[in-house]
Amino acid sequence: MISRVAILSTGDELTSGKIADTNAQWLADRCSSMGLDVVAVLGVGDHRDRITWAWENALAQADLVISTGGLGPTSDDLTTETVAALLGEPLRFDPEVANRIRAMFRAMGREMPENNLRQAYFPESAVVIPNPLGTAPGYRASCRRGGADRQLVVLPGVPREMFRMFDETVGPWIAGSIDARTVVATRTFQTFGVSESALDERVGGVIRPDEARISYRASFPKIAVKLMLRDLPDRAEGRIEELAGRVRAELGTAIYGEGEVSMEEVVGRALTGRGATVALAESCSGGLIGHRLTEVPGSSAYFIADYVAYSNAAKRDILGVSATTLEQHGAVSEEVAREMAAGARRRAGATVAVATTGLAGPEGGTPEKPVGTVCLALSAADQEVSRRHQLWGSRDWIKLLTSQLALDWLRRWALGLSVVESGFRK
Amino acid sequence: MISRVAILSTGDELTSGKIADTNAQWLADRCSSMGLDVVAVLGVGDHRDRITWAWENALAQADLVISTGGLGPTSDDLTTETVAALLGEPLRFDPEVANRIRAMFRAMGREMPENNLRQAYFPESAVVIPNPLGTAPGYRASCRRGGADRQLVVLPGVPREMFRMFDETVGPWIAGSIDARTVVATRTFQTFGVSESALDERVGGVIRPDEARISYRASFPKIAVKLMLRDLPDRAEGRIEELAGRVRAELGTAIYGEGEVSMEEVVGRALTGRGATVALAESCSGGLIGHRLTEVPGSSAYFIADYVAYSNAAKRDILGVSATTLEQHGAVSEEVAREMAAGARRRAGATVAVATTGLAGPEGGTPEKPVGTVCLALSAADQEVSRRHQLWGSRDWIKLLTSQLALDWLRRWALGLSVVESGFRK
Numbered sequence: 076m077i078s079r080v081a082i083l084s085t086g087d088e089l090t091s092g093k094i095a096d097t098n099a100q101w102l103a104d105r106c107s108s109m110g111l112d113v114v115a116v117l118g119v120g121d122h123r124d125r126i127t128w129a130w131e132n133a134l135a136q137a138d139l140v141i142s143t144g145g146l147g148p149t150s151d152d153l154t155t156e157t158v159a160a161l162l163g164e165p166l167r168f169d170p171e172v173a174n175r176i177r178a179m180f181r182a183m184g185r186e187m188p189e190n191n192l193r194q195a196y197f198p199e200s201a202v203v204i205p206n207p208l209g210t211a212p213g214y215r216a217s218c219r220r221g222g223a224d225r226q227l228v229v230l231p232g233v234p235r236e237m238f239r240m241f242d243e244t245v246g247p248w249i250a251g252s253i254d255a256r257t258v259v260a261t262r263t264f265q266t267f268g269v270s271e272s273a274l275d276e277r278v279g280g281v282i283r284p285d286e287a288r289i290s291y292r293a294s295f296p297k298i299a300v301k302l303m304l305r306d307l308p309d310r311a312e313g314r315i316e317e318l319a320g321r322v323r324a325e326l327g328t329a330i331y332g333e334g335e336v337s338m339e340e341v342v343g344r345a346l347t348g349r350g351a352t353v354a355l356a357e358s359c360s361g362g363l364i365g366h367r368l369t370e371v372p373g374s375s376a377y378f379i380a381d382y383v384a385y386s387n388a389a390k391r392d393i394l395g396v397s398a399t400t401l402e403q404h405g406a407v408s409e410e411v412a413r414e415m416a417a418g419a420r421r422r423a424g425a426t427v428a429v430a431t432t433g434l435a436g437p438e439g440g441t442p443e444k445p446v447g448t449v450c451l452a453l454s455a456a457d458q459e460v461s462r463r464h465q466l467w468g469s470r471d472w473i474k475l476l477t478s479q480l481a482l483d484w485l486r487r488w489a490l491g492l493s494v495v496e497s498g499f500r501k
Numbered sequence: 502m503i504s505r506v507a508i509l510s511t512g513d514e515l516t517s518g519k520i521a522d523t524n525a526q527w528l529a530d531r532c533s534s535m536g537l538d539v540v541a542v543l544g545v546g547d548h549r550d551r552i553t554w555a556w557e558n559a560l561a562q563a564d565l566v567i568s569t570g571g572l573g574p575t576s577d578d579l580t581t582e583t584v585a586a587l588l589g590e591p592l593r594f595d596p597e598v599a600n601r602i603r604a605m606f607r608a609m610g611r612e613m614p615e616n617n618l619r620q621a622y623f624p625e626s627a628v629v630i631p632n633p634l635g636t637a638p639g640y641r642a643s644c645r646r647g648g649a650d651r652q653l654v655v656l657p658g659v660p661r662e663m664f665r666m667f668d669e670t671v672g673p674w675i676a677g678s679i680d681a682r683t684v685v686a687t688r689t690f691q692t693f694g695v696s697e698s699a700l701d702e703r704v705g706g707v708i709r710p711d712e713a714r715i716s717y718r719a720s721f722p723k724i725a726v727k728l729m730l731r732d733l734p735d736r737a738e739g740r741i742e743e744l745a746g747r748v749r750a751e752l753g754t755a756i757y758g759e760g761e762v763s764m765e766e767v768v769g770r771a772l773t774g775r776g777a778t779v780a781l782a783e784s785c786s787g788g789l790i791g792h793r794l795t796e797v798p799g800s801s802a803y804f805i806a807d808y809v810a811y812s813n814a815a816k817r818d819i820l821g822v823s824a825t826t827l828e829q830h831g832a833v834s835e836e837v838a839r840e841m842a843a844g845a846r847r848r849a850g851a852t853v854a855v856a857t858t859g860l861a862g863p864e865g866g867t868p869e870k871p872v873g874t875v876c877l878a879l880s881a882a883d884q885e886v887s888r889r890h891q892l893w894g895s896r897d898w899i900k901l902l903t904s905q906l907a908l909d910w911l912r913r914w915a916l917g918l919s920v921v922e923s924g925f926r927k
């Protein structure tokens with residue numbers, strides 16, 4: 076039975092600081108989600124003695140060690156010979172894997188360098204883990220350490236290959252090695268506007284720790300809430316759905332999506348659902364809202380135009396904001412935001428438009444309008460709304476928050492919810 | 502003398518996969534740049550026995566162990582008591598640090614929770630490392646392991662606090678502990694348009710491995726080339742500058758900046774230097790160029806407007822692209838790009854304008870115009886240029902490459918260089 080896991084990453088690019096070890100993060104997330112305890116994460120460069128040291132330390136701590144990296148075809152790829160040595164096994168040549176590597180090179184119309192056949196050698200007892208996307212397969216094996224059985228899983232370091240191999244082969248194998256009678260059920264909620272500590276309080280208020288594992292992943296301004304439980308196959312889904320219902324009731328419209336979905340995608344679907352087209356008028360957000368909306372494939376079906384009017388003259392000429400309004404209220408005002416939104420909607424002939432104007436800083440703040448003052452407005456046939464927000468942080472941060480608010484307004488409008496309830500609450 | 506370093510990160514957020522260990526990456530980069538050998542990177546959760554295990558393993562391998570995390574005020578912050586135990590020392594209370602913490606809370610107008618005073622306790626022999634940005638100071642100490650002196654550096658896990666403390670206090674102390682007779686000299690070049698392998702060939706062709714350490718950091722589409730050498734204080738700067746001259750001669754205008762500078766900042770400075778204002782007309786890049794230009798503080802001085810015209814109607818109405826051109830050549834054409842650029846410049850009254858139109862995919866490609874076809878145009882009083890590029894990759898990737906090309910065109914125009922030489926070469 077597997078319960079304690081160590082994750083081992085090999086490669087000079089990690090110890091030289093060229094890249095962050097995102098493979099380890101991804102694996103730690105997957106393993107934690109399956110209810111495993113990740114006891115250590117280790118990274119070493121391409122040195123035989125350091126790889127051996129890391130493996131022995133990992134095997135002393137964990138039932139299962141998952142390694143990535145060091146499976147390439149060149150002489151500094153040392154994982155397999157190191158693993159064979161610590162298993163006390165010779166290498167065996169796998170002709171089937173060799174043929175597959177040759178076929179992959181033929182399919183790409185390229186000559187196979189002879190050293191690529193290094194990837195067809197495995198420790199004698201290893202079970203090969205197929206790699207549908209690359210030439211280096213992985214493998215698993217087992218050994219005894221500290222009077223107990225230890226499992227070794229060896230995967231390549233190329234992220235997309237490793238992800239796929241884990242999800243297709245390693246994950247199901249681990250699931251079977253944990254506890255064959257139960258399954259894992261999960262639900263993920265994407266939220267905006269509630270702080271992580273407030274989410275913790277509110278979700279913790281409706282779900283007890285013994286009912287499900289609750290975790291939070293903040294990549295501000297969005298925070299994902301994840302529920303995970305393990306139960307018998309005929310009960311797990313019903314139980315998680317019951318808990319999910321409580322979270323939905325508690326968080327309401329602060330949840331903008333479930334599963335792995337972005338705010339941009341949600342907005343796109345909501346606009347499509349309402350048969351609406353959209354235009355934007357951006358000042359302080361500088362094009363970021365348009366950029367985000369157009370990250371979604373097919374957005375040309377509902378996105379018409381974005382008028383980034385940075386100067387006052389541009390606000391007048393492009394969006395038809397009146398000189399009087401600019402003079403009386405200043406560029407950063409709800410009044411100007413409303414005229415910008417109305418102007419964008421009219422000019423583009425769109426169903427709905429959102430406008431932003433604000434002070435992203437670091438210069439330009441005043442006591443009445445400090446850096447972080449941002450005005451939003453929405454214009455549609457059924458309503459004209461505006462609101463002033465006091466945001467905070469650095470320039471890029473204020474732009475990001477502004478874009479998230481604007482997208483949330485669009486989502487709320489398209490779903491027939493109250494727009495002005497969007498924002499940051501405890 | 503310090504030469505081998507281990508980096509140790511503490512926190513459940515690492516072993517649960519909530520975050521990637523970017524602190525370790527940052528420290529590995531800093532240490533490698535100083536010529537140190539990073540022998541291992543370790544991460545463990547907030548468990549006393551695991552933190553102890555990680556420290557002992559790190560101290561067995563390295564002259565210096567740098568730890569981050571576990572210095573917070575709550576009961577799951579265990580670093581200091583663990584370190585004191587492995588040093589065999591009691592904790593001492595530092596009244597000066599305690600007063601500073603109290604003063605910080607007063608300055609924020611907040612009550613200090615009593616448990617914050619935990620951050621004023623240190624192992625008896627520890628030398629405090631000031632934290633100008635937060636309440637948790639770091640410290641350093643030393644011990645004996647394996648018959649040799651080992652140095653311990655303990656820092657908080659909050660990145661911006663840790664970065665500052667390392668650069669202000671730890672880095673200079675390490676530099677003095679490496680080899681007092683020599684200093685490190687570095688040069689960093691920001692490049693665009695040359696692949697990493699081609700850079701490696703070309704830079705490797707003008708600088709021998711024994712002259713300087715050459716490293717590359719790719720966060721595509723930009724790649725930084727870094728030179729590093731160690732020499733006597735009166736020789737290091739002269740030598741690195743001589744090598745830098747060879748790199749400049751070899752790479753020419755593919756270098757867009759030196760040191761830590763972004764393409765957006767370089768463009769801003771170049772436009773300011775020429776006294777120029779800029780307008781944009783974006784189609785496939787969807788606002789990303791405007792977003793990037795406005796990430797730079799003070800960009801309102803030269804950035805007037807960005808017309809994101811996604812639909813054909815918007816291209817006609819907003820930018821004055823002729824219906825005939827759209828019909829004859831299609832929206833993705835050099836002809837339309839030229840009219841978009843000219844229209845944006847005229848409408849905004851700007852000195853220069855750049856336009857993009859292309860197919861970001863994944864749908865919409867044809868044999869004549871496959872996904873990745875992108876046309877750029879630049880309009881200024883002195884020239885009207887356009888070019889068709891065949892880019893590659895996913896939707897977000899094509900948008901990013903398009904924005905980088907457009908910014909590079911603006912840079913080249915503002916510096917009086919040939920615009921169309923921008924692009925991707927071997």
